[in-house]
Amino acid sequence: MTTAICPGSFDPVTNGHLDIITRAAGIFDEVIVAVGNNPDKKTLFTIEERVALLKKVIDDTGLKNVRVDYFEGLQVNYARAQKAQVIVKGLRALSDFEYEFQMALTNKKLAPELETMFMMTEHKYAFLSSSLVKQIVLFGGNPEGLIPPVVFESLQAKMAEVRERV
Ligand code: ADP
Numbered sequence: 001m002t003t004a005i006c007p008g009s010f011d012p013v014t015n016g017h018l019d020i021i022t023r024a025a026g027i028f029d030e031v032i033v034a035v036g037n038n039p040d041k042k043t044l045f046t047i048e049e050r051v052a053l054l055k056k057v058i059d060d061t062g063l064k065n066v067r068v069d070y071f072e073g074l075q076v077n078y079a080r081a082q083k084a085q086v087i088v089k090g091l092r093a094l095s096d097f098e099y100e101f102q103m104a105l106t107n108k109k110l111a112p113e114l115e116t117m118f119m120m121t122e123h124k125y126a127f128l129s130s131s132l133v134k135q136i137v138l139f140g141g142n143p144e145g146l147i148p149p150v151v152f153e154s155l156q157a158k159m160a161e162v163r164e165r166v
Helices: 015-025 047-061 075-081 094-110 130-138 149-165
Strands: 003-008 030-036 066-071 086-091 115-120
Touching (some): 003 015, 003 075, 015 030, 015 047, 015 086, 030 047, 030 075, 047 149, 075 086, 075 094, 086 094, 094 115
Parallel strands (some): 003 030, 003 086, 030 066
């Protein structure tokens, strides 16, 4: 059985992420979407919120071989603990390449038995990122086709909550 990990911040999950997860689910026996908890990284949603949102969205896809989890620390340690063989990453524009290249080589050094595999983004999501979606919703734009409706609702609620605090 081949298990793949799709790691990321997912702050929040977008249709670009979902495309990669769905395609990975068609190739590997099991896919674990692993939400990273990096205390140094400032996120809009808490780790619990990001995991809950992903669970809802994955549930709606009906994909039976995908589960959602979270991890702290190194991706390779998490992958080993889950007995995964592959780390799957999505690649957008050239700007992703340098960072992902560095990460893949570092992970190979730390855990030579693990493979990192890249999937090229679907062209309609090539420009899409969680940050872009947050900007669109913050300034009242319509992110239709970029995020699932349940993510849009959560983003609107979160923005309202943040606005109330300031
Ligand atoms: P990180 O904060 O670790 O970069 P993200 O949540 O932004 O995590 O992304 C997780 C993974 O999903 C990364 O491999 C990233 O390249 C990929 N990804 C993000 N957006 C897209 C997209 N629009 N198309 C394809 N892959 C994407």
